[in-house]
Amino acid sequence: MKIPFKSNNNQTLIITAVTLVTAAAAALAYLFATDSGKEARKQLEDKVEEGSEHAQDYLEAKAHHLKKKKTDLHELEEIVKDL
Numbered sequence: 557m558k559i560p561f562k563s564n565n566n567q568t569l570i571i572t573a574v575t576l577v578t579a580a581a582a583a584l585a586y587l588f589a590t591d592s593g594k595e596a597r598k599q600l601e602d603k604v605e606e607g608s609e610h611a612q613d614y615l616e617a618k619a620h621h622l623k624k625k626k627t628d629l630h631e632l633e634e635i636v637k638d639l
Contacts, residue, residue, distance in 0.1 A: 587593040587600075 587597050
């Protein structure tokens with residue numbers, strides 16, 4: 557029985573790959589070759605830095621939260637042992 561959606565033709569894959577590479581090259585050319593690209597790089601850099609700071613704050617908060625839960629579990633363990 558023949559599989560209806562399977563194709564031995566890789567033409568679609570090749571066209572997709574070429575399109576994606578072309579788009580990536582155009583984006584890089586825009587970012588590095590134009591003055592407005594320089595501004596875009598600066599904005600992108602600022603957004604990445606801001607996101608990094610938010611991620612760091614989030615991870616620190618989660619670490620503190622986990623340490624508190626660990627402490628609470630140890631306290632509960634001590635209470636159960638005392639019973």
